[in-house]
Amino acid sequence: MVDFLNTVDFGDNLWVLIIVLAIVTYMTRIGGDLVLSRFKSIHPRVDAALEAVPAAVITAIVIPPALTNGPSAFIAMMVTMLACYKTSPIISMVIGMGTLAALRYFGL
Amino acid sequence: MDLFDIMLSSITIFAGASQFVFLEILGYQAPAWSIVLGVFAVNFRHILYSASLGRSMGEFSTMQKFTAFFFMADPMFTSSEHRASQQPLMPAYYFGFALIQYCIWIVFTYLGAAFGSLISDPQALGVDMLLPIYFMTMVMAFRKRKNWFPIVVASGIGSAFFYHFVGPPWHISLGALMGILAAVIMAKPSGFIGVEEDDG
Incomplete structure (x- = not known):
């Protein structure tokens, strides 16, 4: 069995730990809705905060890989961003990946 | 494993x-x-x-x-x-x-x-950037939402700051919090939900 206070050993039954992690992950996925559904009305500022969640979180996820994976990654991300103004997300993604592969092929 | x-x-x-x-x-x-x-x-x-x-x-x-x-x-x-x-x-x-x-x-x-x-060599294929590039298109997909630009700027600066000074994975939650804070500060203090809110 997994002793939660001690170092995990690869010989342990890792599946116990995996199930615990699955439960923790699921709790976070229902947590916000469980808390919010207890309130009848939503304050405008809370609503503004929730409206901001997608853009805020995804931006925070995207910045480090864009800045820490070399000039090719940074340029590909900028190209993807600009492409989004002109075309659909899917096409923009293809353009971004193509740019990245080309830049890396030429050693950038 | x-x-x-x-x-x-x-x-x-x-x-x-x-x-x-x-x-x-x-x-x-x-x-x-x-x-x-x-x-x-x-x-x-x-x-x-x-x-x-x-x-x-x-x-x-x-x-x-x-x-x-x-x-x-x-x-x-x-x-x-x-x-x-x-x-x-x-x-x-x-x-x-x-x-x-x-x-x-x-x-x-x-x-x-x-x-x-x-x-x-997974890097040569760009596998490492597949998800970030996908997420970039999603950031842009929300650009018509209210105060999108200040939210993205605040979140981006916050993410870089916390990534550098605190380290992953905290930059995601803390960085996002900066963007959300920007949205809360810029929200109108009064008004009712559903009257003038029209999501782009």
């Missing part, structure tokens, strides 16, 4: 970031509680996700809702939010998309576990 553990992770946890954190901390020979804490930290954003997306699940029964949240990985959340801003989010759309993602995740987990060592 054998094939069984790897497959079990993808089937029951179904969260890329969780599983990467799990593997990384496992590699440090750290105690199990720190793995649980690390996974909670990296998943903290899901609490915000469910608070936000739950509001768009009017067409879902309670049972459907709690099943749906199991599948709420980042791409699922962003695409559903985007969909909900254009038309009512239907269970058929959600579960159709979720099933495709879930199957792909499991198949690729198997392929990765079985044949991953055959890829000599």
Whole structure:
């Protein structure tokens, strides 16, 4: 069995730990809705905060890989961003990946 | 970690970031509680996700809702939010998309576990940037929302700051908090929901 206070050993039954992690992950996925559904009305500022969640979180996820994976990654991300103004997300993604592969092929 | 553990992770946890954190901390020979804490930290954003997306699940029964949240990985959340801003989010759309993602995740987990060592240079193919580039298109997909630009700028600066001074995975939750804070500060102090709010 997994002793939660001690170092995990690869010989342990890792599946116990995996199930615990699955439960923790699921709790976070229902947590916000469980808390919010207890309130009848939503304050405008809370609503503004929730409206901001997608853009805020995804931006925070995207910045480090864009800045820490070399000039090719940074340029590909900028190209993807600009492409989004002109075309659909899917096409923009293809353009971004193509740019990245080309830049890396030429050693950038 | 054998094939069984790897497959079990993808089937029951179904969260890329969780599983990467799990593997990384496992590699440090750290105690199990720190793995649980690390996974909670990296998943903290899901609490915000469910608070936000739950509001768009009017067409879902309670049972459907709690099943749906199991599948709420980042791409699922962003695409559903985007969909909900254009038309009512239907269970058929959600579960159709979720099933495709879930199957792909499991198949690729198997392929990765079985044949991953055959890829000599994943970087040359750009595999490392596939998700960031996808997420960039999603950031742009929300650009018509209220105060999108200040939110993205605040969140981006916050993310870079916390990534550098605190380190991952905290930059995600703390960085996002900066963007959300910007939205709260810029929101009109009075007014009623539904009267003038019109999501782009």
